[in-house]
Amino acid sequence: MAKFLLKRIASALLVLWIVVSLTFVLMHSIPGGPFSREKAVPPAILKNLEARYHMNDPLSKQYVDYMINVAQFDLGPTFRYEGRTVNDLIKDGLPKTATIGFLATIFALGGGLILGSIAALWHNKTPDAVATFIATIGVSVPSFVMATFLQYYLGYKLGLFPPVGWNNGAFKNLVLPALALGAFPIAQITRLMRTSMLDVLSQDYIRTAKSKGLPGYVIIGRHAMRNALLPVITYLGPFFAYILTGNFVVEFVFGIPGIGQFFVTSITNRDYSTIMGMTVLFCSLLVVFNLLVDIAYTFIDPRIKLTGQKGA
């Protein structure tokens, strides 16, 4: 296990370094910079600004300085918000995004597993049709439509929940964003669960269990569910990263002060340090979650061994 972890961490760092370097190069090669303004900044002032953010250094020096700082977990000051650092943005925003993400996870995972199982158990019957219908809507309706729809009808028309705002994380403010954020994954998980459950249910060992006279809930709960979960677990790695780093659209529409917005706005603002910071964050989270998923496999399926030939 220790050997496996070390190997994985080493490869993760390599991946991180490549991604960060690529981002650095790409970012500096797109036109415009952090001080591009409709009202042109006079040359003398531009010089002051560049000096203040060390942008007058050669790119190679900027790159080395940045790497040294990142190694010390210092992501640098943002260009967009005076006096705040990228670390501040993450510290302020990540917990909020994670809270919504956590609720969306419960909703998506709970709902998806149940809907998927129901669909498989009542294959080609009405419950299956209903579950499939819900899944299709979740997958095909874009999140900005879903978010606006929920906001307008549940928030404004029916007045069930506040249509917008964080409000110190009050639960009623979190419901709509969590639903909007979970709509896509719930559909994905339902479909995955349905397919894999159908597959498992047709296996020999389920028939054996049935013929042994085991009650239905034991067959489903102990034998079928566990095996059917594997594809869902695989999906969970990217899913968690997606949820944790937030969804720009959902946060934008519901006015959630999370970090999802910075993925998009940092690029439009050419906020170099935030672009890099978000890349580092997203990349690290993705790597960590994939690792966790790999470890989770071993608990669910004893046939999988981490130290074996199985790759990532």
Next chain:
Amino acid sequence: MFKIRKKKSLAVAIAMVLSVSVLLTGCSSNQPAAPAKEMKTSFNAGAEPKTLDPALSTGVPESHIQTALFEGLTRIGEGEKVMPGIAESWTTSADGTVVTFKLRDAKWSNGDAITAEDFKYSWLRALSPALASEYSYQLYYIKGAEAYNSDKGTADAVGIKVVDPKTLEVTLAAPTPYFVALTAFHTLYPVNKKNVDANEKWSLTAETFIANGPFKMKEWKHNDQVIVVKNENYWDAKNVKLSEITFRLIEDNKAALTAFESGELDATENIPTEDIERLKTAKVLKIDPYIGTYYYRFNVTKKPFDDVKVRKALTMAIDRKLIVEKVTKGGQQPAYAFTPPGMVDVEAGKDFRKVGGDFFKEDVAAAKALLAEAGFPEGKNWPADVTILYNTSSNHKLIAEAIQNMWKTNLGIDVKLRNEEWAVYLESQKTLNYNISRAGWIGDYADAMTFMDMFVTGGGNNQTGWSNAEYDKQIKEIANKSGDQKVRVPAMHAAEKALMTDMPILPIYFYTNPWVIKDKVKGTYRSSLGPIDYKLATVE
């Protein structure tokens, strides 16, 4: 020009008595002692402020909040009038280059007295190269300021002199009649020296935020909301009726409007175009003047726009009324000149635009004739690669499509559309990598110079490649060197005429500010420069 304004009223005395009164002993943001009726309101300021440090901020969301939190030497009031702020009066020397401000007895939100030294400190701070303020050029009117900011001069050489704690003497580089009005602009707001020196992150949290306006900061939750409460130390506190304003920071205009309609917000701006019609019918929409012009730039260094006839033909062949009524819908005015209404002319009370008048008429037949003269009869031989560039946005796209269509129908010419992401578009415009490009300009102060100095040869905001000796002379040699409205205003009219004769730009419409506010909120004042002032507002 000799200008004296003296307004030493009883108000000062009363304010002083009030400010020393027992009310203060609690000091913090507790409920006011006499709970008449709590007046609270809310407004969606838009995006998270870049900063609320007045020397460093640049955006509109910031300006709303700062108008509540700060006060400059002057304050803009009803009818765009320059009202005494922290200065109770000022005098301008006969040659217009020395302005002396007399400060009133005013206090910071923490109770310290505001002195002339505070202004000197704040202005030099805004100008210091190390602070690197983007808007520091707003202080370039002061002698030695540009040199200091460009690292070519010293702070000592900047023409700001503290005569005594209540007298500030400012020496200008050239006569600037709008300098006094400019002291109401955020870059020229004062900051508290002791506080700023003690903590460079002072402007980031409510606890360390010291200011001098009608309101003081109670809470700033980043990307969420800023709450300000009445500042009992404000010199005119007796006229401030609101106890609290919540500035929400909702970036999605549609969501902000939904919040307004569900009663969560009392006011919001940046109304989505698709909702304007509906709100107008429901009579909730307010349309305020906004000094800005929406226009297209021509790249005069490239064929076929090096020919003035082509530029004129294209300018005359679009229907602006149709654009403002059917596309933008927000009560915008068709523009037949560059400088928008709302600027003073020679005589106070006269409008620069009204005096200047229109410079051209929409006339398809004449446009066709001009285009034929230029070698494109009925649109023949028209180059295939002429493109309108705009930054990605559905509104700009709709306008560009309308114009594309009008040119096709009226002149028989084809143009393509190209949208670019914001920073890329700015870069293309700057490097003249376009044929026709969408542009917009919002004035910084209510004087035509904020528009007319743009198109001087090589100016950073010219971006058309256009150069005109007459224009340069009127602006640089005459208008910028005189403090006499009788000299400088006619020079600006002449410059605008030169600009509109050569037409390196195609004016489309003058901006407006459509917004919504609940009927119960009264007494807000919205300057045509954009910021909303809640100082005298009340809630029923």
